[in-house]
Amino acid sequence: MQRTTLDLWVGIFVTAGVGALFVLALKVGNATTVNASDGYHVIAEFDNIGGLKVRAPVKSAGVVVGRVEGISLDTRTFRANVALRIDKHYPFPKDSSASILTAGLLGEQYVGMDGGGDEQNLKDGDRLKVTQSAIVLEKVIGQFLYGKAAETSAAK
Amino acid sequence: MFGTLSGGLRLVGRRTINAVWRMGAATRFMGLVLLRSGLSFRRFHLMIDELHFAGVLSLIIIIVSGLFVGLVLGLQGYETLKRYGSAEAVGTLVALALVRELGPVVAALLFASRAGSAMTAELGIMKSTEQLSAMEMMAVDPFARVISPMFWGGFLSMPLLAAIFSVMGIFGGYLITVVIIGVDAGAFWSQMQSNVDLRNDIVNGVIKTIVFGAAVTAIALFEGYDAPPTAEGVSHAVTRTVVTSALAVLALDFVLTAFMFTGV
Numbered sequence: 163m164q165r166t167t168l169d170l171w172v173g174i175f176v177t178a179g180v181g182a183l184f185v186l187a188l189k190v191g192n193a194t195t196v197n198a199s200d201g202y203h204v205i206a207e208f209d210n211i212g213g214l215k216v217r218a219p220v221k222s223a224g225v226v227v228g229r230v231e232g233i234s235l236d237t238r239t240f241r242a243n244v245a246l247r248i249d250k251h252y253p254f255p256k257d258s259s260a261s262i263l264t265a266g267l268l269g270e271q272y273v274g275m276d277g278g279g280d281e282q283n284l285k286d287g288d289r290l291k292v293t294q295s296a297i298v299l300e301k302v303i304g305q306f307l308y309g310k311a312a313e314t315s316a317a318k
Numbered sequence: 319m320f321g322t323l324s325g326g327l328r329l330v331g332r333r334t335i336n337a338v339w340r341m342g343a344a345t346r347f348m349g350l351v352l353l354r355s356g357l358s359f360r361r362f363h364l365m366i367d368e369l370h371f372a373g374v375l376s377l378i379i380i381i382v383s384g385l386f387v388g389l390v391l392g393l394q395g396y397e398t399l400k401r402y403g404s405a406e407a408v409g410t411l412v413a414l415a416l417v418r419e420l421g422p423v424v425a426a427l428l429f430a431s432r433a434g435s436a437m438t439a440e441l442g443i444m445k446s447t448e449q450l451s452a453m454e455m456m457a458v459d460p461f462a463r464v465i466s467p468m469f470w471g472g473f474l475s476m477p478l479l480a481a482i483f484s485v486m487g488i489f490g491g492y493l494i495t496v497v498i499i500g501v502d503a504g505a506f507w508s509q510m511q512s513n514v515d516l517r518n519d520i521v522n523g524v525i526k527t528i529v530f531g532a533a534v535t536a537i538a539l540f541e542g543y544d545a546p547p548t549a550e551g552v553s554h555a556v557t558r559t560v561v562t563s564a565l566a567v568l569a570l571d572f573v574l575t576a577f578m579f580t581g582v
Contacts, residue, residue, distance in 0.1 A: 172366050175374045179478020182485040186520050190413050190488060190510055217515075226512075 201228060201247045202286040206260040206273070211242045212296025214262055214271045220246050221263075222275040227252040230273060246273060248284075255280040261294035271296060344540045351539065354459060355466035364463070368471025372433040372535075376479055379432055380425060384483035387424060388490025391415055396495050405495075406505035410513040412491030417514060417523045418579065421484035423571050426530035428483075429476055430563035434538035437468055438559040441542025442552035465543065469535050476531025477524055484523070522578040529570055534563040 211233060220228035228248035236243050248254065257278030264271050278292075358365050395411040441464070444450050450460045488510075495501040514520065538559045545555035 168370050169366060171374045172369045175369065175377060175475075176478065178377075179373075179475075179481055182478070182481035183524070185485050186417060186481060186523075187516055189507075190417065190484075190514050190520070 200250045202250060202284065203231065204246050204248065204284050204286075204288045204290055206244045206246060206290040206293050207236070207239070208242045208244060208260075208262060208293050208295045210295040210298060211244060212262055212271055212298055214244065214273070214296065218270065218272050220248060220260075220273045220275060222252070222254075222277065227275065244273065246290075248275075253283040254278075256282045256284055256288065257292065258284065258290065259292035259294070260290045262296035264297075340544070343544065344536070347540050347543060348536050350461050351466045351469050351536075354462040355470060357459075357462040358467040358470050364467040365470050365474075368467045369475055371436070372429075372468075372472045373475030373479060376429060376432045376475070377482070379428055380479045380483050381486050383424065383428055384421075384486030385490040387420060387483075388412060388416065388487030388492075389494045391420075391487065392491035392494040395491075396499055396501065405501050406509050408491065408495050408501060409506035409510035412495075413488055413510045413514050414519060416484045416487040416491075417519050419571070419575070421480050421487065422523055422526040422530055423567060425480035425483040425527065426476065426534055426567045427564055429472075429479055429531070430534045430538070430567065431560050433472060433475070434534050434559050434563055435556045437472065437535070437538040438542035438545070438556045439552060441465070441468070441539060442545035442547075442555050445543065445545060446547035446549075446552060448547075465539055469539055472535030472538070473528075473531050476534070477527040480527035480530075481524070518578075522574075525578075526571065526574050529574060530567050533566050533570060537563045537566060 214230065214233065216230055216233060218230045219226045220230065228246055230244060231247045232243075232245040234243050234245075235241075244260075246260070254275060255278040257280040259276045259278065261274045261276070262271055263274045284290075391412045392408060395408040396405055399405050399407050399411065444460075444464070450464070453460045453463060492503075492506065496503045496506050541555045541559045541562070542552075545551045
């Protein structure tokens with residue numbers, strides 16, 4: 163008799179513990195998002211990636227369609243090669259473009275994909291040529307100041 | 319002058335040698351525990367008893383502390399994040415803090431003081447009342463019959479307790495920020511889900527709890543087995559269990575965090 167009540171309590175404990183692990187995995191974590199195995203890889207070349215990090219999301223129209231898998235510098239062109247893995251459920255036309263955007267004012271940076279009009283879709287290993295780099299604040303301010311200076315000197 | 323100096327040096331030397339000796343003894347002890355753990359898997363009710371002792375009896379303190387830690391995290395996080403207009407991110411904050419750090423560490427500290435100290439006391443008193451020697455006289459191996467079921471019971475309970483702690487904490491954070499303060503429930507969960515990663519956060523947290531469970535249980539059992547067979551010796555051993563396992567958990571946490579969460 164003693165044995166069975168004890169077994170019951172241990173059973174409740176183990177069930178609660180394993181249940182808690184499942185809650186953590188399914189409700190708290192994102193186990194259901196893009197799977198690592200199925201997807202295709204494309205490489206996007208950027209002049210400047212700003213603060214983009216590996217594992218940053220790739221979004222199209224706000225929907226997460228993939229992840230950044232790797233970032234490297236091409237020492238011939240001195241442009242950044244960003245390897246993107248895109249879920250195989252989302253085919254993109256060959257002339258799609260990628261840009262580096264920021265979520266919110268202080269948010270993290272992500273890659274935005276805009277679909278093009280080509281009839282052929284991107285395949286594994288393709289390169290995206292049309293890209294827009296991250297906005298680097300110093301450069302924007304620099305351009306603004308140059309513009310202002312040019313305006314004032316023209317007005318004189 | 320010279321006498322006190324050499325005396326001090328001798329003391330340091332003795333302490334060091336003693337510490338190294340105990341380290342070796344602990345390693346040999348753990349080797350024996352692991353080698354003779356076959357019986358605890360064959361006679362499963364031995365392990366069920368220890369799961370009850372280490373796990374079920376620790377449930378109340380784990381659930382209540384988890385809830386309160388979550389309540390505090392939610393409240394503090396909300397007050398700070400509100401200033402930056404991102405109160406919804408409180409779900410992410412609570413979940414990441416609990417899953418990565420607080421869940422494993424606080425659960426391990428509670429486990430050390432609730433179950434670890436009890437294991438040390440039980441084993442120490444078994445030794446001082448010569449129950450362990452009596453078993454050996456009857457050709458019952460105390461390692462197989464008593465110590466390794468205790469180890470496996472503690473080892474298996476710890477990840478489950480920490481998971482329950484984290485879930486209760488997240489529930490506490492939900493309770494205070496969504497139900498009481500009125501943060502949007504959808505944003506709370508969706509921000510949490512988009513920022514907590516299964517592999518990087520949850521699995522790493524579970525790995526931490528497994529390491530902590532092994533460390534705390536091993537320390538508790540060794541201190542109990544190694545305790546001088548007197549009332550005072552057992553009481554010192556219990557104190558040492560709590561202190562050593564707290565230090566071990568915090569130090570291991572630093573090492574594991576350095577491995578897991580730095581870099582990319």
